[in-house]
Amino acid sequence: MQEKDIIIIGAGLTGLTTAHYLNKSGANFHVLEKMDRPGGVIHSATENGFNYEEGPNTGVLGTLEVVELFEELKDSCELEVAKDEVNTRYILKEGKWEKLPSGIMGGIKTPLFTWKDKFRILGEPFRSRGKNPHETLADLVKRRMGQSFLDYAIDPFILGVYSGDPEYLVPKYALPKLYNLEQDYGSFIGGAIKKGFQKKDEELKKVTRKVFSAKGGLSSLTNALHQSAKKENFSFGVENIKIQQKDGQYLVEGQQNRQTVAFLCKQVITTTGAFALEEMLPFISATDISKITNLYYAKVIEVVLGFNEWKGRKLDGFGGLIPFKENRDVLGYLFLSSFLENKAPKDGALLTIFIGGVRKAYLTELPDEKIKVIVEKETLDLMDLPEFKPDMFKIIRYTNAIPQYGVDSGERFETVEYLQKQYPGLFIGGNLRGGIGMADRVKQGKELAGEALK
Numbered sequence: 001m002q003e004k005d006i007i008i009i010g011a012g013l014t015g016l017t018t019a020h021y022l023n024k025s026g027a028n029f030h031v032l033e034k035m036d037r038p039g040g041v042i043h044s045a046t047e048n049g050f051n052y053e054e055g056p057n058t059g060v061l062g063t064l065e066v067v068e069l070f071e072e073l074k075d076s077c078e079l080e081v082a083k084d085e086v087n088t089r090y091i092l093k094e095g096k097w098e099k100l101p102s103g104i105m106g107g108i109k110t111p112l113f114t115w116k117d118k119f120r121i122l123g124e125p126f127r128s129r130g131k132n133p134h135e136t137l138a139d140l141v142k143r144r145m146g147q148s149f150l151d152y153a154i155d156p157f158i159l160g161v162y163s164g165d166p167e168y169l170v171p172k173y174a175l176p177k178l179y180n181l182e183q184d185y186g187s188f189i190g191g192a193i194k195k196g197f198q199k200k201d202e203e204l205k206k207v208t209r210k211v212f213s214a215k216g217g218l219s220s221l222t223n224a225l226h227q228s229a230k231k232e233n234f235s236f237g238v239e240n241i242k243i244q245q246k247d248g249q250y251l252v253e254g255q256q257n258r259q260t261v262a263f264l265c266k267q268v269i270t271t272t273g274a275f276a277l278e279e280m281l282p283f284i285s286a287t288d289i290s291k292i293t294n295l296y297y298a299k300v301i302e303v304v305l306g307f308n309e310w311k312g313r314k315l316d317g318f319g320g321l322i323p324f325k326e327n328r329d330v331l332g333y334l335f336l337s338s339f340l341e342n343k344a345p346k347d348g349a350l351l352t353i354f355i356g357g358v359r360k361a362y363l364t365e366l367p368d369e370k371i372k373v374i375v376e377k378e379t380l381d382l383m384d385l386p387e388f389k390p391d392m393f394k395i396i397r398y399t400n401a402i403p404q405y406g407v408d409s410g411e412r413f414e415t416v417e418y419l420q421k422q423y424p425g426l427f428i429g430g431n432l433r434g435g436i437g438m439a440d441r442v443k444q445g446k447e448l449a450g451e452a453l454k
């Protein structure tokens, strides 16, 4: 049995960030990971001139922690932000791609929203605050902005971020910044304007909210973290991990190459999905753990298409999202090669397509041949392709892709707090709380390291 001060379970972006900061502080720690590589759902690959992602494709520089992390790792991993000139996002309406408007004129002219809602939006700053903290996103948007804003702005945005359903997500937990705009300023528009005028210090100016990746793919980031946290501090391929209390400490046991590995530690930090916790933490009561493990995850299929020569519509944007109302079998397209460098051969294209999500989970049960038929039909139609002959075609399936922060989230967050108090030295992290995006994961990873070092 080895003795360590801190054990981290999971070497995804959260666990890797925690490990990076613990290592910087000279802590005595070790990371146990089920898979045989670091990165968790982040996995980039290169094949025949295409550099693609099997998990998340891009993040948003939305927290200071992610900006600082890239600065710290700049010798081993290069931040890549989306090309400035590519800033259009498309939304499908009645089978036609429309630009998502950004300015006032665009907002007036766009066919995405009804005239009634365009006029209605003028009254948004004067509408009273919502009083129900558990109001769904759909109800909040309908109340403040109108049905067409829900259908053709928020719904596709939610598909892009959560693969989710606005009728299920609760803004207090799923989109706290939006929720707080209404609670703090009484209005989305008024709040956004006031916030825009607030003076930002130099640090906050770095949080540009630009779309990011890393040169060579997002695995460059997770590999750099693995390296900086020192490879000898990691064990991969460790399965059936169980944590038990022992003499005021924690005994962490697992199986690696059919042998038992065991660690005695003062603190243990879990960064796995909620679904892994029941088996891992047998000393927690079934009632308590179920308040965490009942978290619902969207199922998603990601299809990567590579073309050596692109003959379809001009890929002059980030991509296109497809509102649920349009009743299509794909959630949207990301034109990765149009805003990041070296993703496809010159004159070629790399596209990522998402299928399934909360409202079309049944599509994720279809076999590969059927998925291929869907992708061919939709792509020929939506991308104006004369023929469907991709040079690369990959199907990646995620059963527990994106956690859905619904009405039960408050109870989940409280249970985590309660358990951490009840069992000193236990930290329950991961995307079951603290946000689902990569920038949130980095923020939490750093915070977990800080809490453990306290």
Ligand SMILES: Cc1cc2nc3c(=O)[nH]c(=O)nc-3n(C[C@H](O)[C@H](O)[C@H](O)COP(=O)(O)OP(=O)(O)OC[C@H]3O[C@@H](n4cnc5c(N)ncnc54)[C@H](O)[C@@H]3O)c2cc1C
Binding pocket: 009, 010, 011, 012, 013, 014, 015, 032, 033, 034, 035, 039, 040, 041, 042, 054, 055, 056, 057, 058, 059, 060, 238, 239, 240, 241, 271, 272, 273, 276, 280, 300, 302, 398, 400, 401, 402, 430, 431, 436, 437, 438, 439, 441
């Ligand atoms: C398909 C997809 C697309 C996404 N797109 C975006 C996007 O565009 N932008 C964005 O910002 N975010 C996106 N995300 C979300 C983002 O990628 C994740 O929130 C983030 O990478 C999760 O990091 P993590 O370390 O918390 O979890 P994970 O990456 O899931 O890492 C958890 C680790 O724990 C390990 N583990 C699990 N159970 C055990 C166990 N019992 N024992 C040991 N180890 C275990 C896993 O193997 C894994 O390595 C996407 C996610 C998915 C799945």
